[in-house]
Amino acid sequence: MEIKMKNKPLMKSILLYLGLALMVSGFIFSQNINSLDEIWIYNFARCIADGLLPYKDISMIISPLFPMICAVFLMIFGNEMIVLRVVEIFATAGILFLLYRIMKNLSIHKGIALILAMRNILYAFRLILFRLQLDNSNDTARSIVL
Numbered sequence: 001m002e003i004k005m006k007n008k009p010l011m012k013s014i015l016l017y018l019g020l021a022l023m024v025s026g027f028i029f030s031q032n033i034n035s036l037d038e039i040w041i042y043n044f045a046r047c048i049a050d051g052l053l054p055y056k057d058i059s060m061i062i063s064p065l066f067p068m069i070c071a072v073f074l075m076i077f078g079n080e081m082i083v084l085r086v087v088e089i090f091a092t093a094g095i096l097f098l099l100y101r102i103m104k105n106l107s108i109h110k111g112i113a114l115i116l117a118m119r120n121i122l123y124a125f126r127l128i129l130f131r132l133q134l135d136n137s138n139d140t141a142r143s144i145v146l
Helices: 008-029 036-049 065-077 079-103 112-137 139-145
Strands: none
Touching: 008 112, 008 139, 036 065, 036 079, 079 112
8 A cells, every 4th residue: 555645845844854853852962951051941931830920020131932932841741851951952953944944945955955054053062062071171171272
């Protein structure tokens, strides 16, 4: 029995998005939880999930959109850091997918568009990992960089 695919571009897009999410998950889950940004977003999302209002009940130093999105998932799936990381995976994969689609619509070859999208996210993760290595290293490495 053969299944006829009426909408192949949609299936390709879904598979590309899931592939990007799978690849990004390896980077995100391999990080330790010692980033203050991640902890702040989690605490802001937890406070919003508990019913506090941004800028009224809690003082926020970042825009509240991502913590609000995370708060919805914290209310549904439970108050755990893993929920925030899964939302981060799908948000990052969505950004990569949109970047790929924009470059593809600008008539850039799809292979080059995918490579450029991946290069951008790998560069960001390299900066994050480099910063974490500096935080965990001794003072001589910090003095060399500074």
